[in-house]
Amino acid sequence: xxxxxxxxxxxxxxxxxxxxxxxxxxxxxxxxxxxxxxxxxxxxxxxxxxxxxxxxxxxxxxxxxxxxxxxxxxxxxxxxxxxxxxxxxxxxxxxxxxxxxxxxxxxxxxxxxxxxxxxxxxxxxxxxxxxxxxxxxxxxxxxxxxxxxxxxxxxxxxxxxxxxxxxxxxxxxxxxxxxxxxxxxxxxxxxxxxxxxxxxxxxxxxxxxxxxxxxxxxxxxxxxxxxxxxxxxxxxxxxxxxxxxxxxxxxxxxxxx
Numbered sequence: 599x600x601x602x603x604x605x606x607x608x609x610x611x612x613x614x615x616x617x618x619x620x621x622x623x624x625x626x627x628x629x630x631x632x633x634x635x636x637x638x639x640x641x642x643x644x645x646x647x648x649x650x651x652x653x654x655x656x657x658x659x660x661x662x663x664x665x666x667x668x669x670x671x672x673x674x675x676x677x678x679x680x681x682x683x684x685x686x687x688x689x690x691x692x693x694x695x696x697x698x699x700x701x702x703x704x705x706x707x708x709x710x711x712x713x714x715x716x717x718x719x720x721x722x723x724x725x726x727x728x729x730x731x732x733x734x735x736x737x738x739x740x741x742x743x744x745x746x747x748x749x750x751x752x753x754x755x756x757x758x759x760x761x762x763x764x765x766x767x768x769x770x771x772x773x774x775x776x777x778x779x780x781x782x783x784x785x786x787x788x789x790x791x792x793x794x795x796x797x798x799x800x801x802x803x804x805x806x807x808x809x810x811x812x813x814x815x816x817x818x819x820x821x822x823x824x825x826x827x828x829x830x831x832x833x834x835x836x837x838x839x840x841x842x843x844x845x846x847x848x849x850x851x852x853x854x855x
Contacts, residue, residue: 683748683791685835690741691785692751697730701756709770711760718764719819729759732820733778733827740828744835749785752831754778757796761819762803771805774823780834792838799830 697715703725704713720728733756741752760775781794801822804812812818833841 683750684746685837686744687746688744688748688750688782688791688835689746690744690752690782690835691749693734693737693741693754694751695730695734695737695754695756697726697733697756697759699726701726701758707763707765709763709766710772711763711775714758716760716763718761718767729756732824733759733776736824736827737831739824740831741835743832748791750791751783751785752835753781753783761823762805766803766805767809767819769805771809772803774801774803774819774826776800776823776827780831782835795838797830797834799827801826 701714703715706712715725717725756778758777766772776799779794779796782791
């Protein structure tokens with residue numbers, strides 16, 4: 599009896615010791631050595647030398663601005679040639695703009711312009727002087743990129759300057775109708791390099807909500823007219839006769855009365 603009991607207790611102790619065996623966690627295992635190429639940058643992803651990013655343009659070629667809303671130019675046989683001098687051969691070293699006092703100024707707040715000068719964006723004052731300053735600034739900006747060997751003077755006389763009245767500005771819109779005569783002369787001799795000719799520069803004038811949006815964006819009448827006249831004079835010098843007249847219908851015709 600004692601022998602059977604001893605055998606039973608011995609067998610039970612062996613089974614309990616087997617159940618108590620615990621595996622060693624893998625986290626306690628030593629790290630496996632990694633190949634030397636591990637963590638290397640793949641081909642095509644090599645770091646960029648920061649010195650290569652400090653790139654500065656070596657030269658800038660002026661680009662002639664073109665009214666994207668105008669039709670394709672149709673240059674005539676004398677396009678680009680002013681007398682015996684090509685427009686691209688000129689540097690305009692002097693710009694003279696005259697606004698004759700004989701031009702009638704209108705301050706009437708009408709839908710359609712009345713008089714020769716209609717300008718409201720500057721405070722009430724000498725409209726002739728205000729228009730002269732706008733046209734002078736625009737033409738000087740337009741001729742600034744020209745850098746030919748012939749030193750020329752641009753002589754301009756304003757014939758008409760119609761912006762919008764307050765009433766048209768905030769309702770219907772209309773046309774900025776501007777006209778002037780131009781002639782180019784040799785600065786040193788005064789010799790006429792071109793025949794005097796009339797240039798019409800008509801630009802769509804914003805009205806209503808479109809005008810309010812333009813004002814909020816800083817594209818006032820003065821800003822738009824200045825930029826447009828700069829394009830016009832540059833094209834008239836480099837490719838005279840290539841500009842297509844704007845087709846504005848009845849409103850444009852009434853602007854010129």
